[in-house]
Structures are given as C-alpha cells and as structure tokens.
Amino acid sequence: MTISVNTSVKVGITVNGEETTADVEPRLLLVHYLRDVLGLKATNVGCDTTSCGACTVLVDGESVKSCTVLAVQADGQSVTTMEGLSPNSTELHPMAAAFRAEHGLQCGFCTPGMVMAAVSLLEENPTPTEREVREGLEGNLCRCTGYHNIVRAVLSASGQNPDAVQTTSVDADADQSPAGGVESAPGFSTGSGA
Amino acid sequence: MSIMGTRVVRTEDPVFLSRGATYTDDLTDERLNGALHLTLVRSPLAHARITAVDVEAAREAPGVVAVFTGADVDLAPALLFAGANPGMVRPWLATDKVRFVGEPVAAVLTEQVYQGQDAADLVEVDYDPLPAVVDPRAALADEVLLFEEVGTNLAGGFGHDKEFDEHLFDDCDVVVTRDIVNQRLAASPLETRAAAAVWGDDGRVTLWASTQNPQSARDEIAGWLGIDAALIHLIAPDVGGGFGAKIGADPEFALVVWLAKAVGRPVRWAETRSENLTGMLQGRAQLQTITIGGNRDGDVLAYRLDILADAGAYPRLGVFLPFFTRQMAPGVYDIPKVESRARTVVTTTTSTGAYRGAGRPEATAAIERAMDLFAAEIGKDPAEVRKRNVVPPDAFPFETKGGAVYDSGEYAKAIDRVLEGAGYAELRAEQAARRERGDVVQLGIGVSAYVEITGGGAFSEDASVEVHADGTVTVLTGTSPHGQGHATAWSMLASEHLGIPIEKITVKHGDTDLIPRGSGTMGSRSLQTGGVAVHQAAGELVELAKRRAADVLEASVDDLEVAEGAVTVKGTDTSVTLAQLAEKEQLKVDTVFDSGAPTFPFGAHVAVVEVDIESGKAVVDRIVTLDDAGPIVNPLLAEGQRHGGIAQGISQALLEEVVYDSEGNPLTATFADYAFPSAAELPSFTLLDMATPTNLNPLGAKGIGEAGTIGATPAVQSAVIDAVSYLGVRHIDMPTSPLRVWEAINAARVESGAGSDSSEGAQQ
C-alpha cells in the first residue's frame, strides 16, 4: 500500500450546489477557499481562535467554523454559505427574512455566520426555547445587537411568537439562575439528580 | 400617514442577508488587482531598545516583494493627537525603541496573503529589554520614562494645575471616599481594521479604509504624510462595527498609503484579531478617586472626582476623553459643590481612545458608585437618595458645576418609571426573603440614573437631497454609519417631506470625493446633526419644487402642496411630479445644519442579578431600562442601539477587561481570553420609553447610540454589590468576576467582626 503525502492537493467541493475544484496548499483554510479561491465573500473571519463564529458555514448540513477546517478536509463534501441560502436579495431564506424582520443585524459582519449557525440549530432542534437558542448560538459573537433581536429572529424562524417565548421577567426564567438549587452555571451543570 | 416613528425594516438588509455586505477586505475593485499584502512584524516586548533588525532572510522568502524597516520610512514621527504632550510622537515603524507589545517594527509586502506571515517570521529583531510601566500610578512617578527626551510620562491633563479645595466637604456630616477602577476595554468590532490603497496616474491616491469618519481620516492621513488632503480619495465601504475605536485614521492606514507609493503597486492590509487586540485603540482605562459628602437626610452637598487616565504608549484621543468625564461628573444631580481634575499618563500598553460612551460612562460610573456608597453610609434606599438629589424638571436649561448646560430632562420621572417597570418594591421583598432564608443564590438590585452628552464637539453636518428625472432620490450625508441603519432612517426623513417611498431613495455616504465635508458617526451625533440636515434639505427641496412648480402650474406658491412625489394645487388635481420638475432642471438642495450645542439624553436603569454566594458568580437575570433621547424616528433602530449598548454595559460590569502582566504582556489578546460575551451570558432586555424633546433641533432628537452602555454599566455593578451588601461588602471593582466577588465576600466576612469594611466611610 502506498499513500501519497502531498504539498499540493486537488480538492473537489460542492459549494452552494455547484461543483468546485482547485489545486490548493494543504494548509489552505476552508474559509479562504470560499473567499479567495471562489470569491464568495459573505463568510467573514473575525478571530484567530475558533471563538467568534463569523466564518460559520454548513458542511454536509452541519455548522462548522470554516477558519478551523482545512479546505482539503471538506474534499468531496457539500458546503453551504449564506450566499447559498437565498436565491437573491428579494427572495430571502426564512431565517434571513426573520433576521431582517426582527432587526437581528446591524453592522452585518457576524451575520452570515450567525445565520448559518441558526439554520443548523433549528435543524437539530426545530422548536427551541429562548435558553436553547442562546446556548445554541454560544459559538457566535455579535458586538452590535446584544443578541436580543437575534434571539427573536431565531424564535420567529422556528415558527414561535417571540413576544410569547422571550422571557424578560425575573420569575419566568429560573433556568438562568447561577445556582438554581445546586447548579452553578447556566447550561453547564447536569446530573442524574438535576 | 406619516412614516416618522414607525418600525421600518432596514433597506440595507436584503443585500447584507444574501450576498453579504462588502467590507474593506472583501473588495474586488479592479484597481486593486495585483495588490500586495501587508504583514506587519510587531514587537513581542512592551518596552525595549531595538539594537538590530535583520530582514535579509525575509527578503529571500517566497512571494516577498519588499521589506521595510523604520529606517526606510522617510516620514517624521507624528504626534497622533494634537492635544497631547508634543514630544510623544510615534514612528511609522519603530526605530530606536518599542513602547508596547504589538508596535509595528517592520513591514513585509508579499504577492499572496499566506506568504506574509511566513516571511514576517523570518525578520529578526534584537531587543534590549527595558522595564515596563503598566500601572498609571507607577507611570506618574516618572521613574521609568517612555520618552526619555520628554522627561515625564504626563501626556496631558485638565484642571490638574491647581490644588483641590480643602474646605469642599466642610458642610458635610458624612463623607465617603473610595478608589475605584474603570477598567480598560477592547472595543472589539467584529470587523478588524483594514485598508487598501492605490495611487493613480493623476497623482492622487484612492484609499479604502474601515473608519467611522472618512473625511476626518482623510485629513489626518494627509497631515501625517505631509500631502494635500485633496490628493486623497478615501472611501469607507461597509464597516463592520466601530464603537469609537474606528474614529478617524490609524497610523497603519497612512503606512498603507505610503507603502503603495513606495512600491508603486496597490497594497492591502487586514489585521488579525490578535493584532487587533493589541493594535486597535482601547477604551476607558481610568483610575478614579471619588469623594462624596452630604447630610444624613440624604442631601448630597459636595462631590470630588480625581481621574488618572491611561493613554497607553502613544497618546491618542484617550488624552482628551477625561474632559468629558469632568464635564459630566455631577451626572443627573444638582450638587452645590463639585470639583475634579484629570491627569493622563503614558504607559507601555496599547493606546487608548473612544469606546462606546467615550469619557461619559466613566463619569456616570463614578457618580453612581458614589451615590450608592453615600446611601449605604447613611442607611437609606439608593433610589430614594438619587431622586432626592436630581435636577428638577423646571430647572432646564441647567448649567451644571461640571460646566455643561443640560437642555432638557425629567430625571425623577425617569427613575420613578423604571422602578415601577421593574417592580422595585417586589424585588426588595424577594431580596429580603432570600436573605431571610439564607439562600445560596442571592438577589441584587442596582439602580442607575444617567445623563450624557451627545453630538458633542461637532455640531454641524452637510446634507444633499436630489430628486432625479426617473423619480428616484439620492441623499448624500456626511455621517458614515457602521451598522446604525442611516440608509433607512435618512430615507424615512426624506420620504416624509417628499412623499416618495423609501425604496426609491438611495443614501450615499463615506466617499470623500462625493461628500467632501462631514464629521462621521460618533458620540451619538448622527441623527441630531446628519439626520436633521437631511430633514432640513428635504424641506428646502420641497420649497424649491414649489417655486419651480408655481411657474409650471401658473399658481401661487402658497396654493401648492407636496405629497406623493408631486406638487399639487391644493384642492385640485392639477399637479406636476418632482420627477418632471427634475427633467427640466436639476432638482437638488445642498444644506448645512448646525445645532450649535450638544444635547443631553438621560434615563434610568434597574438591573437584577443573581449571585451565587458560594462561588461568587453573578448572572444578570433582568434589566429594565428607560432611555429618553427625545422623539424617535424609527423605534426598531433605536431599540437596536439600546440593546447593543446595554449588552456592552453589562459586559463591562461583569466580564470584560484588558489585562497586562507586570511586564506589559497582554494576557487577553485573543477572543479565547478576552471575555466578549455570547448570547448565553446575556438576558433579554425590557425597554421602557419616554420622549423629552430638545429645542436644539427641529426633530427634537437627542443621541441614542451610547445611552444603553452608560446606564447599564453602573446598574449591573451596583446590583452585584447589592446582592452581597448584607455580608458587609461595599464595593467590588469591575469586572465583578466570580473571583472578585468571592474575594470580596471573604474579605467582608473576615472584617465584619471589627466592622472595618465601612471604616473608609466616615472620615469626619
């Protein structure tokens, strides 16, 4: 058996439904394949540490941070970017439309990644609670909106009425308590007795 | 029906949500074809002499076109802020010394962006380390100097050349004093800094840059490069957030222009986040000493604020911002005696400048902390003490002891409404019940009241409105947004006058050839200057159209009205459309609006936090805010500004801090380390509305961009302290991290026997 070790690799990736191929350096990050090889500039880079999620795209339907995936790792797979969601600016995908209706974006830089993360979230959890939306988007940072309207947009896109689901009262969201009973942090204390 | 005050969704969004916005690093402009990519070699040391720079290996690396060091740049080091100590100049690339981690030392230009870091890693710089000076108090001692030839680290100051009044507190029964920290923050717009430049055959340079005010940036860069500003065509494409840190130009922008000239090719630069968290201007960074005095009835009689601000290594706007802090020192309160001073020093850290609020949050945080300490000392409810001391509604315009003239306000009403909205009495009862039960999770309630200054410094703005023969409208504005939604709001303002739907209105901004004058978007100024200018221009265009139509329709101007894009003779169906008028002769108005003075929006916030007293962790459970910025053009946009501001306020109070170790190494230079919050750390927000107009502009509008931050920060800090106050805690510096809360509880428990925690309180 011989396995080749290569300094240049040919990749074939289906992006937004179209076959793409290129010879690339193995170190080429998927986000740069999308932006610089294919010219799809919606997907942004906001950090160096897999923290901000601005580069989130779908690989085979699941959200990933394309700054932490090599293009060659996506060889043979299917990638969806925000450009692939809506056919054009007048026919917005339901998630994108919800972001507009709820004013879930301001400067727009986090938006492509946020929208893709939200699409993936609803794929796994079609009717999330507000808390589940917040934790489901924990890997995507936004500096402009305070997330309030992003959460509304995702709830709305899930077919729920944000006014009914979003909780702003001290009593209604006991699950956010820093130590509800013996818990110590929202979402991060689990156990058989919890 | 009027479009004003309605929740119009943004005209910007369809593109932003389909193919995405176009930020500087996204540009595909053909003038940038073949552009070289700039990678900067940055100092890993906070303070050192440079003894050698060897770029030979880098020059040989694949794709390298040129490598420059400080010795290659024929530009004089620049004083980056005119008000600073004039000797504190910054070289374009460091030559003799470096003064902060991240200072550019060499510039590498490569064909491909991936080649840049490979080559930069080959640049060898020999450093002879010098002691760092990170703490502003240490800098003040002038033992380690950043600029030896200047002889001091003092970069500037206000009111610091005279002694404090030793009798300021003579009338007071109770005086409380405390050293507090308004910690350094990183603005952290999601888009880092970026620029691209190309020189044309006409001797002019086109520069694309991520900036909040292109016209000022153009002028700054021209000054630094020693060229005529008319030679620079600066374009701000879509800008991915700024929050004050993208006001004007950064030295890197000028370097990009210089390098493009030097190599005769276009040059592009987009920094990494790690570079951004050491290179971009940081905010706040004030050490404050607050002293407040009054009587046991709850009247505040005197207040003193002593500010030591940190300019970072090379003075920028951070030198000036304590001016605003002093001006707004008394907050919403009518305090008979107020005095303050500010000193700003250089340290071996990243330079400081504006960050959402820019000098005013520091004032509010100080006075609100002082009010809490005073209320605690006299054993009265902090909300009641606030209401007792606010400026009454009949006192406006009110000249404060800080030297500001507040235009209008209803401070007590704002406090009452937010207390009612939050259910303050019920919250206090719940708090008492939890204390009684000895719950692990205690409730804290924080109340803040604030007034801030918006549109300060630049009161004038240009606008142009033109109706075209095809019925579309072009609006030109000097305010250049970065997420605020000006395209939508300015369209609404024009549509209201012209009766032309916003879909037919295009708002242009951020291009200095198209719009040579403008002061940009900062200090919550846009609506009350640029927006009002559009309102005024559209109104003037209506009058112009009527005069022209009077001839066409053979009617008196007084008999004409403009609606639905047409001039009509009242009571008839005789009309001419604005488009038809434009067909005959250009139908365009250029105007300037000058408010002549800033406005003073205000409000009150109630924050409810839960604190796990065993671990020290605090979580904001609820925040209720009333932010009064006068009449609102588009509530959807105004609420968005409030939400973002509140989140940043909560985050300063609980999470964020730029930290350096004693050697000046940044410990928070990535988003993995800098505690930028996600949706999971924040609650949803409850907003209450009130609209007290100003008489300084025809819309009655004040600024809303920074209010949320200014109000939320002290409310949340106060709530955390309030949660554990029953254990004897009086103060916890921000961010009120679990570690700090836990340590404060421990210290209070240790000291509670002696009651020494309150010993700082009664000094007289």
Place this chain on the structure above:
Amino acid sequence: MIPVAFSYARPDSVDGALALLAEHGEDATILAGGHSLLPVMKLRLGAPEVVIDIGRLPELRYIRVQGDEVAIGAGTRHRDLEASDVLGSDVPLLAAVARTVGDPQVRHRGTIGGSLAHADPASDLPAAVLALDATIVLRSPRGERQVPATGFYTGMFSSVKEPDELIVEIRVPRTGSAGWAYEKFTRRANDWAIVGVAVVDGRVGLVNMGASPLRASATEAALADGASIDEAAALADQGTDPQTDVSATAEYRRHLARLLTRRALTTAAG
C-alpha cells in the same frame, strides 16, 4: 492567522495512518476533527511537517455496546456522543459532558480521541473518562495495548501515548442508573472550564486542577470510608496543583474544586 506549510495525507485506513506515523515519526501529527490541532497550528505554536488526516475513517466512528462496556471509536465526534441514545441510557455522564465542550460548531467537528490525545488539563472529556474508569485503546505497528484512563496522563499536554501510536477506541463501563453529575464552572458558556468536576458512582474526576486531569482520590477514599458528602468534598483539592491565571487564583480553584465536588456529589446522590 494561518498554519506553517505542511504536507498532507489522507490514508483510507487506520493501518495506513499507522504506517505513515511510523514513517514520519515525530515530524508527523494526526488530524482528526482538528479542533485542538488547527488552533495550535494557526497560532504557530505547533508546526508539524506532515499532517495525517484520519477524520473521515468510518472504522473510527462508532458507539456500540460490548458486554459491560460501551466501545467508542476515537473518531467519534462530540456531537455524536451528545446525541447518542446508547450513551444517554448507559453512560449518561459522557453524553452530558460532551454537550459542554466548546460550542455546537466545535462539537460538530471535534472528536473524543483527539480531545483525549491533546491532553489539555482544562478539557472536559478527559476528566469524564477518568471518573468513568475508562480504558483507552492504543494501536501501533507493534500491536494494540489498553491503558486505563487513570494511567494515561503524564503531564501538561502529555500522555503515555508513544509517537507511533494512535488512540483507536475508548471503552467506557456502562454505569446505567448509577448517580452522576458534571459541574463545569466558567465565566462564559463556551470558555474552557475554570474548574470542572465529573462524578459518577462515587468516583470524581477533576478538570483544570493541575498539569493533568486527575481523580480526587482523597475524596473518593473518604466516601469509601463512609464520610458525608460535605466531609469528602472538603478534601477534593488534596493532591492537586492548580494554576493561577487571568480567571482564577490557585486558592480560588481549590475552593471551587471543593464546592463543585460537593454539588456534584449531592446531585449524583439524587
């Protein structure tokens, strides 16, 4: 930021990967999900010459019951663990701990084998497999060996795994109805744990309390001797050597270890 250039290979079998590892030795590194490796390479804190991608090998991605154990392929992703019905019923601690790793995007890519091999003391899964008394199966051209999780870690980012070895499987005892809990203390949801405590069936694994993940053996011994939860939890920081950093002092970490152990034991006791 971008990694230093490297050569790349994607073998189509574990044997192929092992052959490449043997050939390139310490110059090579294994890429699975890449969510520990690529961040290190992007910051240029690591620069392997050869990257061997095993992230797509179906033979490494499975969760199946084998007698008293659940066998998990090293290439199984955090999301697979989180969503696994088998783990949900038979090893609920592991599914719950997987759910706290990073964020959804990270969990869609990161693998259990990669996380264990990276040996980050602040990582969640190592403490869970310690508390579970799991077995780590290592394979090399020399054959296969089984190492108890308690004997796997040797220090900061280091383990007994030899350079030519690959983690191929993790075998986890089925704990069924035994009480369990995971207490992860963070400032932000997707931060690394300041301290984490995994408890199952009276065993306690600690996250970020020293150079390696470790068991709270003094607590376990006290429990075995019949001590109360409070008494046992008070010993949780014995034998640890926690760091001081931006988030926490060593003293605070010790406090958290005791506090979170008490809470986790209380939860597990139901």
